Amino acid sequence: MNMTSFLKSRKSTREFKRKNLTENDLSSVRELIGKINEEIKDSNMEVKLYEFGKRIYDSLKGVGGYAGVMIESPHYIALDLKAHGPEEKLSSGYHMEKMVTRLNEMGLGTCWVTINDLDMERMKAIFGEDTGENDYLLAIGYPKPKNPFIHEQFSERLGVEEIAFHETLAKPASMNFLEERGLGDIMFYVRFAPSSKNLQPWRFIIHDNNVELALEELNGEFCYTDAGIAMYYFEELARTQGIKHAWTVDMKPLEVMGKNYMLIGKYEL
Ligand SMILES: Cc1cc2nc3c(=O)[nH]c(=O)nc-3n(C[C@H](O)[C@H](O)[C@H](O)COP(=O)(O)O)c2cc1C
Structure with a gap:
């Protein structure tokens, strides 16, 4: 799909099938993450895949997502920031969204998830001892099929x-x-x-x-x-x-x- 059609139809997926990605798809996701990590190897960041999404979901219920409404998905991707300045944040948005376009080409749904107010101790308990600070996660999985009789809400855009x-x-x-x-x-x-x-x-x-x-x-x-x-x-x-x-x-x-x-x-x- 070209970029203009992609952007016009780009939509966050907030409901995922309760099923893990196939081993084939998981290995494509790992390969993609490897490529992005190669691109950002000189920056203070690392993309990580959390395959056991249930553990992340259970730990972030009530904390992750807007007003604690955590998005439930079989897997999550985190962009682990070792430094937290404006430039790292710009770069994290740039690379995470590049990943979204590639994941979409693979037929996967994604949703950015905001992580609010987690202290470093809790961050380490959830994401591992060697984690940096994560501001956002990407929920990924197969999107639940849409009901053709329910008109989906469109997120308004500025002119x-x-x-x-x-x-x-x-x-x-x-x-x-x-x-x-x-x-x-x-x-x-x-x-x-x-x-x-x-x-x-x-x-x-x-x-x-x-x-x-x-x-x-x-x-x-x-x-x-x-x-x-x-x-x-x-x-x-x-x-x-x-x-x-x-x-x-x-x-x-x-x-x-x-x-x-x-x-x-x-x-x-
Ligand atoms: C940095 C960032 C953080 C976001 N955090 C959340 C979130 O915590 N929960 C959520 O449901 N959507 C989250 N989103 C998704 C946006 O709300 C969504 O992309 C935007 O409202 C446009 O809607 P659409 O993707 O459906 O077109 C986030 C998006 C970005 C870019």
């Missing part, structure tokens, strides 16, 4: 003009302007990226030769993981248009019209 700006965050970019710049599709589809609580904190500022990513502070927080996810999709969508650049990260705080932002970096056009 293009709410996330794309021209030169400054005070000036929303029109679709016409984006089309002229060849950025219409990228901006249309990047909105379907998942984000924590669906808050969609990413803002793109279009300049003559580059696009800047700004992260809006929402509920007193900068969710760098969400920014990393948007960076991944932006790069993939640009690639479908033949632009094969990568983001350069250079973070700076910014205040515009009473709102706080963190400028994350630039993508050269």
Whole structure:
């Protein structure tokens, strides 16, 4: 499936079949994790597969997930962060979401799961002595078939003009302007990226030769993981248009019209 169709239909799976992945699928997941770990080997992170999901689920019931609503799945993937700065969080979002697209190609369902307020002692009891801090897990498994008679709720997305700006965050970019710049599709589809609580904190500022990513502070927080996810999709969508650049990260705080932002970096056009 190409990236635009994938993004438009991308949906979190919150109900999984009560069945483990086949040995064949598990070995493909292990292989994928091996590849991602090879890519991130110089960073302070490691992807780990927890095959015995029931133990993780039982330990995180009432703690993991929004308001303690833990997502039950046969297996979980964790991205173990040995350091916890903004750059590690950006990178964790980027790589975890890359994994989501690959898992989806294998026919597997996924859902990001937020881990709230776990102290290191409890973290080690659940994930093992050598664990770093885990902010999020990925629940994975075979999705339960959907009931065709029940209309599924769609998670609303912001409009293009709410996330794309021209030169400054005070000036929303029109679709016409984006089309002229060849950025219409990228901006249309990047909105379907998942984000924590669906808050969609990413803002793109279009300049003559580059696009800047700004992260809006929402509920007193900068969710760098969400920014990393948007960076991944932006790069993939640009690639479908033949632009094969990568983001350069250079973070700076910014205040515009009473709102706080963190400028994350630039993508050269
Ligand atoms: C960093 C992050 C954390 C998330 N945490 C949870 C969670 O704890 N529980 C949950 O049900 N969904 C979680 N999600 C899924 C988002 O709520 C979901 O992707 C978003 O609302 C869009 O909905 P959709 O995936 O159904 O399109 C999380 C997503 C991200 C990116």
